[in-house]
Structure formats: C-alpha cells, structure tokens
Amino acid sequence: MPEMTLIEGVRQAMDEEMARDERVFITGEDVGQRGGVFRATLGLFEKYGPDRVIDSPLAELSIVAVGVGAALGGMRPICEIQFADYIFPAFNQIVNEAALVHYRSGGEWAAPLVIRAPYGGGIGGGLYHSQSVEAYFAHAPGLKVVIPSTAYDAKGLLKAAVRDPNPVLFFEPKKGYRLIKDAVPDEDYTVPLGEAKVTREGGDLTVYAYGMMHYYVLQAAEMVARQEGIQAEVVDLRTLAPLDTATVIESFKKTGKALIVYEDNRFLGYGAEIAALLADEAFEYMDAPIRRLAGPDIPGVPFAHSMQDFFMPNPDKIAAAIRELAEY
Amino acid sequence: MAQNLTRSHQIDDAGLDLDAALLREMYRLMVLARRTDERTWVLHRQGKIAFHISGIGHEAIQVGAALAMHRGYDYAHLYYRDLAFNIALGYTPYEFFLAVYGKQGETTSGARQMPSNWSARRLGIVTASSPVATQVPQAAGLALASKLKGEDRVTVVCLGEGSTSEGDFFEGLNWAGVHQLPVVCIVQNNIYAISVPVHLQMAVPNVADRAPMFGIAGAICDGNDVVASYRAMSEALDRARRGEGATLLEAKTYRPVPHSSDDDDRTYRSRDEVEEWKQRDPIKRFQAYLLERGLLDDEQIDAIEQEVRAEIDEAQARAEAAPYPPAEDALFPVFAPPDFEQ
Ligand SMILES: Cc1ncc(C[n+]2csc(CCOP(=O)(O)OP(=O)(O)O)c2C)c(N)n1
Numbered sequence: 041m042p043e044m045t046l047i048e049g050v051r052q053a054m055d056e057e058m059a060r061d062e063r064v065f066i067t068g069e070d071v072g073q074r075g076g077v078f079r080a081t082l083g084l085f086e087k088y089g090p091d092r093v094i095d096s097p098l099a100e101l102s103i104v105a106v107g108v109g110a111a112l113g114g115m116r117p118i119c120e121i122q123f124a125d126y127i128f129p130a131f132n133q134i135v136n137e138a139a140l141v142h143y144r145s146g147g148e149w150a151a152p153l154v155i156r157a158p159y160g161g162g163i164g165g166g167l168y169h170s171q172s173v174e175a176y177f178a179h180a181p182g183l184k185v186v187i188p189s190t191a192y193d194a195k196g197l198l199k200a201a202v203r204d205p206n207p208v209l210f211f212e213p214k215k216g217y218r219l220i221k222d223a224v225p226d227e228d229y230t231v232p233l234g235e236a237k238v239t240r241e242g243g244d245l246t247v248y249a250y251g252m253m254h255y256y257v258l259q260a261a262e263m264v265a266r267q268e269g270i271q272a273e274v275v276d277l278r279t280l281a282p283l284d285t286a287t288v289i290e291s292f293k294k295t296g297k298a299l300i301v302y303e304d305n306r307f308l309g310y311g312a313e314i315a316a317l318l319a320d321e322a323f324e325y326m327d328a329p330i331r332r333l334a335g336p337d338i339p340g341v342p343f344a345h346s347m348q349d350f351f352m353p354n355p356d357k358i359a360a361a362i363r364e365l366a367e368y
Numbered sequence: 369m370a371q372n373l374t375r376s377h378q379i380d381d382a383g384l385d386l387d388a389a390l391l392r393e394m395y396r397l398m399v400l401a402r403r404t405d406e407r408t409w410v411l412h413r414q415g416k417i418a419f420h421i422s423g424i425g426h427e428a429i430q431v432g433a434a435l436a437m438h439r440g441y442d443y444a445h446l447y448y449r450d451l452a453f454n455i456a457l458g459y460t461p462y463e464f465f466l467a468v469y470g471k472q473g474e475t476t477s478g479a480r481q482m483p484s485n486w487s488a489r490r491l492g493i494v495t496a497s498s499p500v501a502t503q504v505p506q507a508a509g510l511a512l513a514s515k516l517k518g519e520d521r522v523t524v525v526c527l528g529e530g531s532t533s534e535g536d537f538f539e540g541l542n543w544a545g546v547h548q549l550p551v552v553c554i555v556q557n558n559i560y561a562i563s564v565p566v567h568l569q570m571a572v573p574n575v576a577d578r579a580p581m582f583g584i585a586g587a588i589c590d591g592n593d594v595v596a597s598y599r600a601m602s603e604a605l606d607r608a609r610r611g612e613g614a615t616l617l618e619a620k621t622y623r624p625v626p627h628s629s630d631d632d633d634r635t636y637r638s639r640d641e642v643e644e645w646k647q648r649d650p651i652k653r654f655q656a657y658l659l660e661r662g663l664l665d666d667e668q669i670d671a672i673e674q675e676v677r678a679e680i681d682e683a684q685a686r687a688e689a690a691p692y693p694p695a696e697d698a699l700f701p702v703f704a705p706p707d708f709e710q
Contacts, residue, residue: 069561069564070562070563073635073636074563077562096564097530097564097570098533098564099533102533125499126499129535135429164418165482166480166481166482166498167498168482168485168497169482229425234441266396336698339480339702342480342697343477343479343480343592344479344480344692346693346695347479347697348698350695350698351560351698
C-alpha cells in the first residue's frame with residue numbers, strides 16, 4: 041500500500057468521487073487553476089474542467105448557499121472554505137439552512153453537501169488562520185462533523201461524507217496536512233461516519249482526541265509507556281457529530297480515567313461534552329476526576345512563537361497530563 | 369475614463385498645482401514603503417521570518433490617498449496590503465519589522481496578530497482583523513459615529529476587488545448610501561484575488577460600476593499614478609466633508625509579486641503579463657515625472673535612497689535584536705477594564 045500524506049488522502053478521495061459520480065463538483069476560493077492554497081485540489085481542474093472545479097467569488101456565504109441550492113437540485117457539491125476561520129459569514133447558511141432542510145421539510149428535501157475547511161493552529165497563522173471551530177457546528181442538530189487524523193481516514197471518511205445524504209462539515213488538521221503520513225489503499229473504500237476508533241490499547245486510562253491532537257496523543261502515549269510504563273488507551277473520535285457514544289463509554293468502563301485533549305478553547309469546547317457524557321453514563325466506573333487538556337480561553341492562536349507554544353497542546357504537555365492522571 | 373488606464377505610462381496632473389515639497393514627500397514615502405517591503409522579502413528568503421504579504425505595486429494609490437487625508441484625524445480602516453498607506457500615515461519601518469519578527473513591543477497587537485493586521489490609534493488607524501471586507505460595514509459605523517457627533521472626520525476604508533464579492537461590502541455601502549455617510553471606500557483593484565481573476569468575481573467591468581446601486585458616487589483612478597490618485601481621493605474627501613456622502617473609489621493597479629510569501633503566482637498568470645505591468649511601476653513613472661520637471665535630480669534620488677536605506681538597516685537590526693514576548697503575554701486581558709474610554 042502506498043504511503044501518502046493526509047492532504048493527498050483528501051485529494052484522492054475527491055478525485056475518485058468525481059470520477060465515480062458525475063454529480064460531484066467542487067467550489068471554493070482558488071480551488072481551480074491554483075489547486076487550492078493548500079493544494080488540496082491540485083490537478084483536479086485540469087482533469088475535470090471549470091464546470092466541475094469552480095473558482096468561486098470571494099464570498100463564503102454564497103459558497104455554502106450555492107452548495108445547498110445545488111444539492112437541492114440534485115448535485116453533490118464539495119464546498120471548500122479556505123480557512124475554517126472564514127466559515128463564519130456562512131454560519132447562518134450552515135446552521136439555519138443546510139442543517140434544517142430535511143427536518144423542516146418533513147423529509148421532502150435533504151442537503152447532501154460537504155463543506156471542507158482546514159482548521160487548527162501551530163502553523164504561525166495568528167488569530168485568524170488557526171481557529172478550531174468544530175464546537176459551534178457540533179452543537180447544531182442536522183450537521184455531521186468529521187475530523188480525520190490519518191491519511192487513511194481522511195480518504196475513507198471524505199468519500200463517506202460525499203455519499204452521505206446530509207450536510208457534512210469536514211475539518212482538516214492543516215498542521216498535519218503534510219506531517220501526517222500513512223498507508224492508504226489505491227482502491228475504493230469508505231470509513232463510516234459516526235464510528236470512533238480505539239487506536240491504542242491500554243488499561244491505565246483513556247485519552248480521547250481528534251485531528252492533530254490525536255496524532256500528538258499517540259506520541260505522548262508512547263513516551264509515557266517507555267518512560268513510566270503507563271499504558272494509555274487512545275480513542276480517535278473521528279466523527280464529532282453524531283458521536284459514537286458506545287466506543288467512548290466502553291473504553292472508560294475499562295480504564296476508569298479519562299483525559300480529553302483538544303486544541304480549541306477549553307470553555308464549552310468539545311471536551312465538555314465527552315466529560316458530561318461519561319459523568320452521566322459511567323459514573324460508577326470513575327476512578328479519577330475527568331480531565332481536559334485544551335487551549336486557554338483567549339483568542340487562539342497568538343502569532344509570536346513564544347505565545348503560540350503557550351497556547352498549543354503538544355506531546356510533552358499531553359504526556360505530563362497523562363502522568364498526573366495515572367498517578368491519581 | 370478607465371479604458372486607457374492600462375495603456376498610460378504618464379503621470380496625469382491635469383487640474384492640479386501641487387507644491388514641490390508635497391510631490392517630493394510622496395516620492396520619498398513611496399520609496400520608503402517599497403524598500404521596507406523588499407527588505408521583508410529578503411528576510412523571508414533568509415528564513416528569518418515566516419510570512420510576508422506585500423504591498424509592492426500599490427504605493428501610488430496608498431501614498432496618494434493618505435496624503436490627501438487629514439492624517440491622524442480621519443479614520444483609516446485599512447487592509448493587509450496597505451503597508452505604504454500605513455507608512456504615509458506615520459507608521460514606521462521599525463514597527464513593521466517588529467511585527468514581521470513577532471517581537472516584544474510590537475505596536476499593533478503585541479505580536480498576537482500576524483503582521484499587516486494594522487492598528488495605530490495615534491494615527492487614526494483602526495484595528496483590523498483578517499476576514500476580508502468586514503471593515504466596510506464597520507467603516508459605515510465609524511462614519512455614522514462621526515456624523516452623530518457632528519465631526520467632519522472622514523472614514524477611509526480599503527479592500528481588494530476580490531473582497532467586494534462579500535456580503536459585508538454590499539451591506540456596508542448600503543448603509544453609507546442610506547445615511548449619506550462620510551466614507552471613502554477605496555478598492556485597490558489589482559485584478560487577482562490570490563489566483564482568481566476579476567472576471568470570476570463580478571460580471572461588470574469596473575468595481576465602481578456598482579456605486580449607483582448604493583446611491584453613492586463612483587470614481588475610477590489610475591492607482592499606479594500617485595498624482596491622479598491624490599486628486600481622486602481629494603475629490604472624494606471633499607464630497608464627504610461637504611456632507612454629500614460616500615464615494616466608491618476604484619484604483620486600477622497591479623500586484624507584480626505573489627499574493628503572499630506562501631503563494632506561487634506562476635500557477636495562474638503569465639510572466640509576460642507581469643512584465644508588462646512592471647513597465648507601469650508607480651515609482652519609476654513618478655520618478656520620470658519629477659526628473660522631467662526638475663523637481664528632483666539624480667543626486668537627490670540617490671540621497672533619498674541612502675537615507676531610506678539607513679533607516680531600514682537600523683530598524684531591521686533593532687527589531688531583530690528585540691526579544692520575543694514572554695509566553696504569558698498570551699493571557700493579555702480579553703476583556704477591556706471597566707474604566708476603559710474610547
Ligand atoms: C472572509 C475571508 N475569506 C478568505 C480569506 C483568505 N484570503 C485572504 S486574502 C484573499 C484574496 C483577497 O483578494 P482581493 O480582495 O482582490 O485583495 P488583494 O489581495 O488582491 O489585494 C483571500 C481569499 C480571508 N482573509 N477572509
């Protein structure tokens with residue numbers, strides 16, 4: 041199986057889905073001839089032409105709204121938002137329109153579109169090229185929210201997202217675009233939405249994460265295993281909404297301790313939901329307070345290196361949090 | 369009016385009688401901004417800084433517009449390409465180098481923001497974010513405040529032609545029209561929004577063609593001609609100060625360099641096109657004009673270059689030597705204190 045980067049997984053998924061289904065088209069800023077500012081759509085314009093890889097005007101509201109309309113009209117749009125930070129002009133179209141189409145029409149209509157956006161910090165992007173926005177959308181019923189942390193999953197989950205009859209927000213950890221690399225089959229496969237995955241077995245505690253943080257958590261888990269013999273179980277959430285509560289709870293029942301790692305602001309971030317779920321559903325199994333390691337509650341992520349490092353969770357900070365929890 | 373712009377290589381001073389000192393100051397500021405910008409590209413190539421978004425090619429509209437303003441009194445709500453605009457309003461190369469290095473004491477955000485997200489209260493420069501076009505309706509609000517307070521302050525707001533596709537642009541100018549607000553909205557049309565050419569942004573030939581739908585004045589100027597830009601801006605500012613409302617001023621220009629240090633413009637435009645526009649370089653054109661009229665000579669040009677270079681060398685060295693901010697600076701108060709007064 042060829043190794044590829046996460047962004048190549050994303051690109052291959054789009055390429056294969058466009059080849060498989062003529063209804064699939066891509067729109068967004070710079071997605072055409074330029075191949076996207078991160079080069080996610082590289083080569084697709086040449087292959088599929090300007091009617092299927094459409095450079096949009098610089099207007100996110102309409103990128104999504106035109107996607108909703110085209111989906112209502114029988115197409116399968118993939119809408120790219122250049123940076124997750126710029127998704128907010130489209131917020132109303134996503135949470136008020138796309139998310140409710142099926143429900144509000146009594147099942148007469150659906151909005152099968154995928155909205156892709158690179159998110160997350162650690163790339164020197166400052167306050168407006170680093171944001172983690174998943175919690176806003178995971179809160180809205182009717183939306184599926186997916187975040188891959190491997191190239192394999194990026195390809196399989198994106199293909200599943202394109203085939204899903206619902207609006208799917210597909211957030212890509214941009215710091216991992218070229219850093220994350222793993223084996224990806226050339227053939228057609230999907231990774232089902234709504235399934236978390238235990239990516240490391242361990243009995244001492246469970247660490248929940250997604251995206252770039254899952255990649256770091258695996259490194260931290262290896263560090264503490266080598267150095268202290270702590271065996272952390274790691275769960276990659278992969279789909280934040282709808283959440284695979286069974287896998288989340290099952291692992292906690294096994295270890296009795298939970299750490300949730302996310303790079304969003306801590307307050308009301310995704311970790312709060314996992315913590316509340318475990319407190320609700322598995323209280324009797326709890327051996328320690330449920331911990332969250334997340335960004336501080338300041339606009340993230342500051343530009344200067346020193347402040348960026350202060351903001352971002354990393355393998356060392358995660359390892360320290362694991363040690364502390366293991367000792368409890 | 370617009371049709372011949374791409375052909376013209378001359379400076380158009382019709383109807384203006386500008387003071388020699390003002391013309392020389394325009395020239396000096398354009399050179400100062402250009403050399404600061406070029407030095408920043410060098411720092412990026414040397415791996416000393418991570419990112420640069422350049423204003424090269426836009427100096428004429430920016431300096432021309434800034435010098436027509438009541439500097440420090442009028443509001444300037446600017447966009448990332450406005451380095452020359454900032455410098456003409458009094459922002460210094462030293463401040464810019466602090467920003468690109470992300471060093472302690474950085475004046476616009478304490479090194480929390482990326483460079484080119486301007487802010488300088490002392491100069492009337494309003495704090496800027498990165499989502500494009502958000503400044504346009506805010507500019508309408510600033511102008512509304514001036515109007516309500518009975519001040520004759522004008523709010524100047526800048527953006528690129530690509531950014532005019534955003535709803536914020538339409539909503540902001542609609543307010544400006546409905547309430548006859550003292551706003552000058554300068555669209556620096558350099559033909560590309562990163563890679564996307566203007567004909568994929570809008571189906572009308574000129575950004576200014578949209579002015580009538582807002583009930584405001586529209587104007588087009590050659591954005592590579594500092595004198596023409598100054599004139600167009602003066603007219604717009606006068607109109608605003610007379611209480612006759614907003615102007616959508618489109619400056620036709622070009623960006624001869626990539627969108628940013630992360631971009632490769634060879635993937636979307638020909639070298640011939642770039643070369644053709646370099647012939648219309650705003651500094652070269654203006655220099656020829658000043659030489660021809662005897663307002664500058666070769667010696668003075670060299671002296672300006674040397675003076676500018678010395679300032680930039682010193683500014684860069686000082687910024688490079690400055691420390692990074694302490695990590696805990698990240699915790700700078702998110703909320704303003706109870707006694708904060710605007
Ligand atoms: C809302 C939003 N969407 C996307 C971006 C990313 N982006 C930054 S600059 C830019 C192109 C802007 O082009 P234009 O308005 O023509 O100005 P120019 O850079 O050409 O001066 C884009 C797409 C952004 N900053 N904000």
